Amino acid sequence: MRAVEHNLDNTYSWVDKLRLCLVTLNIVKTVILGKIIMSRTLFTLSIVVLTQLIASPVFAQNEVLVKGGQDPFGPYEPIAGWPNDISTIPGSENWTWGAIQGIFAESADRIFIIQRGVLKKIDRPEERLIEEQGTRLRFPTGRNYAWRDNTMPWRDATQASPDHNNDHGWDQWEGAGYIRDVDASWEHCVVVVDREGNIVETWDQWDSMWVKPHAVYVNPFDPEKHIWIVDDYAHAVYKFTNDGKEIVQTLGIPNEAGEDEKHFARPTFMTFSEDAMFVADGYVNSRVMKFDHDGNYLMQWGQKGTLPDDTRPGYFNALHGIDIDQDSGRVYVSDRMNNRIQVFDQEGTFLDQWRVGDPPSDVQYLIVSNGSVWIMDGGTTKLLKYDLDSHFLDSWGTWGTFPGGMWGVHGMTVDEEGNFYISEVNTGRAQKFVPKDGAKPERIIKRVNPSN
Known part of the structure; x- marks a missing residue:
């Protein structure tokens, strides 16, 4: 049979x-x-x-088969013009979004966006010939046909924005020819928008403290919904009251890197279980640090790997994303420069690993949701879906600066309604995607783990 x-x-x-x-x-x-x-x-x-x-x-199958078409945005529709521009903030009419590092949806009505300051708001330049290189080049590209307008980038926000807010960061940035407070300004690093994209909060009182805000979260097991922000170059993780008026706890010693249990060295992301939280101490120390919900250190695992393509369990090169499957308790980690996913239990015991692909594949971030691992590949500009045992299931995504196109996705989140959000460092924008009518449920990222 x-x-x-x-x-x-x-x-x-x-x-x-x-x-x-x-x-x-x-x-x-x-x-x-x-x-x-x-x-x-x-x-x-x-x-x-x-x-x-x-x-x-x-x-x-539920869908009716139709002729033609394709699926560049997967099961979602991008919302053009979301969120409103920084220039809508009174007094900031001449500024726009900078390199957007992270995004987190506390709910569909309150979405946090963090960025490395703001950039000068200017119109897209008209196409012109550039002859300085001894040959004729046209810049910006993509304007010969109306349908290509604004499909190609003309400014890289992550290069145009200062990398970090200290003497070294500003010296490095100004050495590239930029002028402080003319080309960029270190302000509006943390903003909150509503479902329509209106800017409803700015945490400007903390702008001078940030060195390089990298990721933002709410602990889903915290009834007071404190806000956690990872500051990469400050080597610290800050816990705020939900309204942002007060810092109630600091993990690490700000502006002091180290390798012991009291220090970080450029942490990247974090995640939460019912009784613990895990910080990816990521760019330099290459380890996972475990704390209880009160911030007490419990343990750590991981060490620096060798380049390229270290395959040894527990060795990392840029530990850049971390999340937990709340059902099994497994910790999933994106080992960025080794371009693989590693899986551990919550005591650091290695369980599994898989390689995402060869260059240009570049593992940026991941979400574990409803029996699946969703990985953002910055090199191929694809959102990849795997089951919890590494089997590839689905992908979608396309490169571009038009609504729904992506360039330099550095963070992603989902809300309780199934809306999907991304932050882009290169384009310098956040985007919102809503599920299409009739989309297959298995293609929608569900907020099973509220820390996503």
Whole structure:
């Protein structure tokens, strides 16, 4: 019977299957009515055929097959013009978004966005010839046809924004020819928008403290919904009251890197379990640090790997994303420069690993949700879906600066309504995607783990 099942699944077109289904139904009908006498074997075979046809994906799928088209945004529709520009803040009319490091949806009505200051708001330059290189180049590209307008980038926000807010960061940035408070300004590093994209909060009172805000979260197991912000170059993680008026705790010693249990060295992201939290101490120390919910140090694991492509368990090169499967308790880590995912239990025991791909693949961030691991690949500009055991299931995404295109995705989050958000360092924007009507549920990232 297995051979019959296999052939039905792989040999016949859906039209053939439909014809077979009709024939089989007629045979079964005939047998039931007693018009012919059939052997037990043939009768059994007809029932098997009928069962397989009904179970076929052709008959099981919900969508109606249509001609043509493609799927650049997967199961979502991008919301053009979301969020409103920084220039809508009174007094900031001449500024726009800078390199947006992170994003977190506390709810569909309160979304946090963090960035490395703001950039001068200027219109896209008109295309012109550039002859300084001894040959004729046209810049910006992509303006010869109306449909290409604004599809190609003309400013890299992560280069135009200062990398970090200290003497070294500003000296480095100004050495590249930029002018402080003319090309960029270190302000509006933390803003909050509502579902329509209106800027409803600015945490400007903390702007001078930030060195390089990198990620923002709410602990889903915290009834007071404190806000956690990881500051990469400050080597610290800050815990705020939900309204941002007060810092209630600091992990690490600000502006002091180190390797012991009291220090970080450029931490990147964090995640939460029911009784602990895990910080990816990521760019330099290459380790996972575990704390209880009161911020008490518990343990750590991991060490610096060798480049390129270290395959040893527990060795990292840029530990850049971390999340937990709340059902199994497994900790999933994106080992960015080794371009792989490593899996551990909450005591640091290695369980599994898989490679995401060869260059230009570049593992940036991940979300574990509803039995799946969703990985943002910055090199291929694809959102990749795997099951918890590493099997590849789905992907979508396209490069560009138009609504729904992506360039330099550095963070992502989902809300309780299934809306999907990303932050982009290169484009210098956040984007919101809403599920399409009729989208397959398995293609939608669900907020099973509220820390996403």
